[in-house]
Amino acid sequence: MSETAYVCGNPFSESQLDSRDFSVLEEVWQSAWTEPGTVPPEAITDETIRIMREGDHDRVISHYMQPHCPFLSKPELSQGKDLDSFGNQDWRDVWEQLEDGDLDRPEVWEGYRDNLRRGLDEVEALLENVNADRVVVTSDHGNAIGEWTVYGHPSDLPLDCLRSVPWIETSAENNRTRELDEWQKNSVNADREEQLSALGYR
Numbered sequence: 001m002s003e004t005a006y007v008c009g010n011p012f013s014e015s016q017l018d019s020r021d022f023s024v025l026e027e028v029w030q031s032a033w034t035e036p037g038t039v040p041p042e043a044i045t046d047e048t049i050r051i052m053r054e055g056d057h058d059r060v061i062s063h064y065m066q067p068h069c070p071f072l073s074k075p076e077l078s079q080g081k082d083l084d085s086f087g088n089q090d091w092r093d094v095w096e097q098l099e100d101g102d103l104d105r106p107e108v109w110e111g112y113r114d115n116l117r118r119g120l121d122e123v124e125a126l127l128e129n130v131n132a133d134r135v136v137v138t139s140d141h142g143n144a145i146g147e148w149t150v151y152g153h154p155s156d157l158p159l160d161c162l163r164s165v166p167w168i169e170t171s172a173e174n175n176r177t178r179e180l181d182e183w184q185k186n187s188v189n190a191d192r193e194e195q196l197s198a199l200g201y202r
Helices: 041-054 083-088 094-099 105-127 192-198
Strands: 004-008 024-027 059-063 132-138 167-172
Touching: 004 041, 024 041, 041 059, 041 105, 094 105, 105 132, 105 167
Parallel strands: 004 024, 004 059
Antiparallel strands: 132 167
């Protein structure tokens, strides 16, 4: 871990990780949190490219939030994503609304697929802008859509839909096709617990 750089979009890093354990811990959620309550994949790509171009690390982890809700193309499906009034809003995420019958399955899946495509487009851009002999594209969890009456991704359940994730091995070559934005110069005034709630964590 001491030779690993971690570019993280998940606010859990503040309570679960110690920057001293990594060569770099870049908590992008602290500067790139945007509406409807998430970190855009472009921020993770840009900061990963920057870190890999500026330093030499044995391993680099790029933790994108997509396809995790909220869905960037359908912000109207996500309740309670206004950073100024998080505490006064409905915290049901899209999976809870789908379970309750307040959202239609095709609309939710369209938003999910859009989020996945946008995330994968950014992974493709990353692979064209860094050098790496071995790259693994995977996920930290799957998602339930009614299997055994489960929706979303609750912890500690041995369901295949939550535990089976892709494992794709490839490589990367830096063609310098990306002009990087300055995400770390942004300032986000948002409470970490509110950010986690926006992502559906309780």
